[in-house]
Every structure is written in C-alpha cells, then in structure tokens.
Amino acid sequence: MAKAKMAFVCNDCGADYTKWQGQCSECGVWNTLKEVRLGAPARSSGPSGYAGEVQSKVTLIGEVDLSELPRFSSGMAELDRVLGGGFVPGSVVLIGGHPGAGKSTVLLQTLCGLARSLSALYVTGEESLQQVAMRAQRLALPTDKMQMLSATDVETIIHEASRVAPKIMVVDSIQVMHHADVQSAAGGVTQVRESAAALTRFAKQSGTTLILVGHVTKDGSLAGPKVLEHIIDCSIMLEGSHDSRFRTLRGIKNRFGAVNELGVFAMTEQGLKEVLNPSAIFLQRSDEIASGSVVMVVWEGTRPLLVEIQALVDDSSLGNPRRVAVGLDQNRLSMLLAVLHRHGGVMVGDQDVFVNVVGGVKIVETSADLALLLALVSSFRNRPLPRDLVVFGEVGLAGEIRPVPSGQERIREAAKHGFKRAIVPYGNAPREPVKGMEVVAVKKLSEALDAI
Known part of the structure; x- marks a missing residue:
C-alpha cells in the first residue's frame, strides 16, 4: 500500500507547507500549523446514478449557457x-x-x-x-x-x-x-x-x-x-x-x-x-434629545440601512486616554480623531472616547466617517444634533469629504423614514430636489462642522 502524503496547513490563513514549522510565513501567526493527510484522487466519482457524472470537455466561453440558475x-x-x-x-x-x-x-x-x-x-x-x-x-x-x-x-x-x-x-x-x-x-x-x-x-x-x-x-x-x-x-x-x-x-x-x-x-x-424593515428597529431612539447621537445611512448588500451611532467624550483620569469602539474599527477611530484635530480644530487627545453603533450592527464600510466625527463633536461640545438629521460620507486624511456608492438611494431611504435634513458629500448631492428634505452638500470637514 502506498504511503499517504502529509501536509501542514495553517489553521488561520490556509497556507500549506511540506514540513512543520513554528510560525506561518504567510500570516505570521505562531503554532497554527496542523498535520493534514492528503488522500489520493479517487478513480470513480462515487456510486452510479449521481446527477453530477458528466464527461469533462473543453468549451468556448461564448458557448456557455448563461440561463438563470434553478x-x-x-x-x-x-x-x-x-x-x-x-x-x-x-x-x-x-x-x-x-x-x-x-x-x-x-x-x-x-x-x-x-x-x-x-x-x-x-x-x-x-x-x-x-x-x-x-x-x-x-x-x-x-x-x-x-x-x-x-x-x-x-x-x-x-x-x-x-x-x-x-x-x-x-x-x-x-x-x-x-x-x-x-x-x-x-x-x-x-x-x-x-x-x-x-x-x-x-x-x-x-x-x-x-x-x-x-x-x-x-x-x-x-x-x-x-x-x-x-x-x-x-x-x-x-x-x-x-x-x-x-x-x-x-x-x-x-x-x-x-x-x-x-x-x-x-x-x-x-x-x-x-x-x-430593519431600519425601524435600529431607530428606536429616546424622546429626549441627547448630545453625541446622530443617524447615519449605511449600505448593506443591496439595500440602505438607517442606524444610530452614539459617541461619548469625557475627561480622562488616565495618562493614556481610552479609545473604545463597538461596531466600528478602532484603528479607523484613531485615524479620524487625528483628522478632526488637524482639519477640524477639535482637540480630544486628553479625553476618553467611546463609540457605539446601536443595535449590535457591525459597520464595515467608510460611509460612517462623517457621522462619527459629528457625533464626537456633539458630545464634546455637549450640543445635541437635530432628531431629523441624517449624515453619511467618507472622510479623507486631508479633511476632504469623499462620495460613497449609492448616495441617491441612501437619501431617498432617509426621506422615506421622515428625516428632513441631510449632510452628504458634494459628489452625492442629488441632481433634483428631494421632496421634504433639505440636502446640505459639503466638500470639507470644516464645512460639515459649520453646517451643524
């Protein structure tokens, strides 16, 4: 009987090696290589009668049937x-x-x-x-x-x-x-x-x-x-x-x-x-208007979703202030705080910063940047933002507000839920006025701070 071939596969990234080593050279993680037995290719495709048993042959890509999958x-x-x-x-x-x-x-x-x-x-x-x-x-x-x-x-x-x-x-x-x-x-x-x-x-x-x-x-x-x-x-x-x-x-x-x-x-x-209607459950806000809270529009798959983001900026008693982000990337939070200081004139280096996305939603896109910064300024200045305000937009390192995909659909979704004012990137400004909504298009972070 032929000896079975063995390989060592990383449990984190899936990279394979011919012999064991302590660290995976692909992802850099230690002690993740596990021994895997490589079976010989089967001669038959299994019991007869399977629907997938077809003879393989070369086919031109133009001859491939593009009908809808059943x-x-x-x-x-x-x-x-x-x-x-x-x-x-x-x-x-x-x-x-x-x-x-x-x-x-x-x-x-x-x-x-x-x-x-x-x-x-x-x-x-x-x-x-x-x-x-x-x-x-x-x-x-x-x-x-x-x-x-x-x-x-x-x-x-x-x-x-x-x-x-x-x-x-x-x-x-x-x-x-x-x-x-x-x-x-x-x-x-x-x-x-x-x-x-x-x-x-x-x-x-x-x-x-x-x-x-x-x-x-x-x-x-x-x-x-x-x-x-x-x-x-x-x-x-x-x-x-x-x-x-x-x-x-x-x-x-x-x-x-x-x-x-x-x-x-x-x-x-x-x-x-x-x-x-997921936006309805994530917008169950309290009757009392509090500072540090604003609604943003994120794009999940093929539909927009309205989510509330909350920020809390407080005096820190520690030498190294805390940066806590729940539902957002913590590294991006640190980057946006530097942009807020450099291009917005707001210094929170000696403050504890806590950010939370209501409802347990995890935001993986960059359209939440502008809403996050406005919520931070609202909490830092202790000035509540209007309840009928919705914000979205990507913030660059130079303080510019970049457009995001599907901007028109985001604005229409916010208007459907009764929002009256929106702060959006200049590149996402609607060509025609949206009924019942005032759209403020901004190019820089300073313009967005002036708008609130």
Whole structure:
C-alpha cells in the first residue's frame, strides 16, 4: 500500500507547507500549523446514478449557457436575500455563529417548511432525535414529512442520503463528523477538512443542496481549517448578543450572489421571525434629545440601512486616554480623531472616547466617517444634533469629504423614514430636489462642522 502524503496547513490563513514549522510565513501567526493527510484522487466519482457524472470537455466561453440558475426559495425572504435569491441545487452553504445564536433553530424552521413540498433530510450529530423533535414541537413546526438522521460517520451519512435522495440536507455540525479513513479525533483540522470534502463531493455529484453548521472561536471566526471556506460555495454568519432579541445574518462569501448582504431576524417563542424593515428597529431612539447621537445611512448588500451611532467624550483620569469602539474599527477611530484635530480644530487627545453603533450592527464600510466625527463633536461640545438629521460620507486624511456608492438611494431611504435634513458629500448631492428634505452638500470637514 502506498504511503499517504502529509501536509501542514495553517489553521488561520490556509497556507500549506511540506514540513512543520513554528510560525506561518504567510500570516505570521505562531503554532497554527496542523498535520493534514492528503488522500489520493479517487478513480470513480462515487456510486452510479449521481446527477453530477458528466464527461469533462473543453468549451468556448461564448458557448456557455448563461440561463438563470434553478433556485428554490427557503421560505424566508431575509434568508433568500443573504443567499442571493434562494438555494442553488448542488451548492454547499456553511452557516456559523456563537452557541445559542439560533443556527439550529432557523435551519429546522427552514427544513420543516421545505419538507412539505420536497425531500429534506436533517442530520444531527450533537443532539439526539428526541431533542430535535422537542424543539420542533415547541416551535409548532410541521413535522409530518420531515426526515431525521442521527449519525456522525460521514460514510453512513452519504449512504443514507444516497438511499433517500434528499433535495436539501443539513449537517449539524461539521465539527463532530469523522471520516473512517482519517486517523485523528473529531473536530481536528484533518477530520473537518476530509469530512467537509467528502460531503461536498456527494452534494456536487447528486445535486443535493448541502448546509453545514460550523462552530466559531473566541474571536468570532469559524473554527477548523481556513481552507474550509474555499471548499464551500456560500458562507454566512448568524450574529447577535444574548441580551438582544435581534439576530443578523451576514453573507461573507457567495458564489451565486452579492457579498456582505444582511438579513435581520427577531428571536421569538415561535423561533426566528424575519424583520422586513430593519431600519425601524435600529431607530428606536429616546424622546429626549441627547448630545453625541446622530443617524447615519449605511449600505448593506443591496439595500440602505438607517442606524444610530452614539459617541461619548469625557475627561480622562488616565495618562493614556481610552479609545473604545463597538461596531466600528478602532484603528479607523484613531485615524479620524487625528483628522478632526488637524482639519477640524477639535482637540480630544486628553479625553476618553467611546463609540457605539446601536443595535449590535457591525459597520464595515467608510460611509460612517462623517457621522462619527459629528457625533464626537456633539458630545464634546455637549450640543445635541437635530432628531431629523441624517449624515453619511467618507472622510479623507486631508479633511476632504469623499462620495460613497449609492448616495441617491441612501437619501431617498432617509426621506422615506421622515428625516428632513441631510449632510452628504458634494459628489452625492442629488441632481433634483428631494421632496421634504433639505440636502446640505459639503466638500470639507470644516464645512460639515459649520453646517451643524
């Protein structure tokens, strides 16, 4: 028997090496290289009868069929939005999140709804069949046609799935699955990689939509090898704190749709319910006008979202003042404070600065720069900003206000929610007046400070 080839894969960035070394030369992290067994390429593509068994041949790109992919809806509009319009047959979706975020709940709701019209299989490896059935009964879900399987062996799962031929299958979770040919414990780098590869190969060959549930580490990233994100077609994260009833579903990777699409759900006694108007829940402001608060318009995937940002500037009793940012990049906060001092004439070097995005939303784009600076000045001067004011725009190091994408749609979304005044970049000024809204277009940070 030929000796199996081994490789060492970085658990953080996915770089592979022929021998072990203490530090990954790609990402610079120490002690992240794990031994991975490289299996020999299979001679056959699996049991006969799979829909994916086709002969490969060279094709001109102009002859490729560009017809719409045959999708089917999940039954939830917010989940379909994140997926890019629904499930694609033969695709592999990886959903991650903290324990208790609601991953198993939303997948059980989805499969129970789809089982009424197509064949669905729910594979549970962490919970017993009784636990899953009790959850479905508690959520009052239709379970008359729902197929269940309790197993952790990958070959057993593939054998049973080949027999029942499901249209969609959920594996909860990939960290507890193990492959008989891999001599390592379940949850290790080698087991997760080989188990995911075997399940993905089955999904591609049979045309089954496969959903894998993944755990997350303390820093919020998916546990297991980073190469797992290269195997799957779509990666989504279910985020939300335990003290909040709202959950956000964000697309990280999607080969069949837009990336960074956001879906919002509310946790209720009947499970996760979709929120069709997310801006309404993030704009539940108090009746009393307080300083350091302003509403901004961010772009999430294919739609605008109105979010309130709060800032608190206070005298520091420490030699090194604190800079705390929740929902924003802390390094960008330090950069914007330097721009505010240089081009805005506001010095907060001896002040503690705290910034928070209301609702637990994480802002990853630069359109929140101008709103952040105006909220900081409002708190520092203790002067409240008008409740009907909305702000967005990117701030450069020279103090210029740069335009952001989809500016017209952001302004229209703010006007729809009753805002009367907007401070926007000059490049995003509307060509025609917006009914019921006064738009102030600014080119520099000093002009924005004069406008408030």
